[in-house]
Amino acid sequence: GDSVTQMEGPVTLSEEAFLTINCTYTATGYPSLFWYVQYPGEGLQLLLKATKADDKGSNKGFEATYRKETTSFHLEKGSVQVSDSAVYFCALRYYGGSQGNLIFGKGTKLSVKP
Amino acid sequence: NAGVTQTPKFRVLKTGQSMTLLCAQDMNHEYMYWYRQDPGMGLRLIHYSVGEGTTAKGEVPDGYNVSRLKKQNFLLGLESAAPSQTSVYFCASSSQGGIRYNEQFFGPGTRLTVL
Numbered sequence: 738g739d740s741v742t743q744m745e746g747p748v749t750l751s752e753e754a755f756l757t758i759n760c761t762y763t764a765t766g767y768p769s770l771f772w773y774v775q776y777p778g779e780g781l782q783l784l785l786k787a788t789k790a791d792d793k794g795s796n797k798g799f800e801a802t803y804r805k806e807t808t809s810f811h812l813e814k815g816s817v818q819v820s821d822s823a824v825y826f827c828a829l830r831y832y833g834g835s836q837g838n839l840i841f842g843k844g845t846k847l848s849v850k851p
Numbered sequence: 852n853a854g855v856t857q858t859p860k861f862r863v864l865k866t867g868q869s870m871t872l873l874c875a876q877d878m879n880h881e882y883m884y885w886y887r888q889d890p891g892m893g894l895r896l897i898h899y900s901v902g903e904g905t906t907a908k909g910e911v912p913d914g915y916n917v918s919r920l921k922k923q924n925f926l927l928g929l930e931s932a933a934p935s936q937t938s939v940y941f942c943a944s945s946s947q948g949g950i951r952y953n954e955q956f957f958g959p960g961t962r963l964t965v966l
Contacts, residue, residue: 780855780941780957781894826893839955843893
């Protein structure tokens with residue numbers, strides 16, 4: 738079945754460091770891909786998305802490119818801030834059963850130190 | 852707009868007790884979802900609804916029931932709580948179409964502990 742695999746955390750970086758969180762997927766067809774972010778004590782928020790191959794999603798300095806040939810959607814940011822400390826979830830949109838169902842990776846916790 | 856709200860925020864139950872979690876959204880969304888979040892497991896879909904009066908099972912439906920009597924509300928029930936149901940529960944909603952139809956909007960979560 739469809740699945741998402743993302744790098745295990747936690748990831749600890751110093752402020753202004755470069756961030757990469759790897760995400761690969763297995764899916765039939767051509768899913769839409771998402772990155773959600775969960776700040777401490779809150780629900781998930783959509784960070785960025787891409788709906789077809791070679792699309793690049795971007796938001797708040799984060800970006801990810803939908804790579805069909807490598808079935809990947811890696812999240813990157815050139816210079817992280819303490820306020821980026823959160824848990825990041827990669828997800829794909831699954832078409833089986835009902836439009837809108839998401840399959841999530843297990844999440845990667847990012848801690849940014851000043 | 853309040854977005855997606857969940858009631859209660861925290862709850863402690865004893866094994867065998869029952870309770871209902873309430874989710875409400877004011878965005879006129881057709882689709883609503885209940886997830887549970889467990890350490891190292893990500894989010895797993897419990898049940899979902901594609902419209903008022905309809906519900907369907909997700910990945911982990913056992914031990915839970917749901918109802919969607921009004922479009923804006925989605926209730927999650929535990930008839931006989933078990934310690935394995937200790938988790939954080941998230942409700943989400945999404946629209947059927949439009950520019951943001953791919954996006955699910957999440958509530959703040961309910962932390963449930965079953966002793």
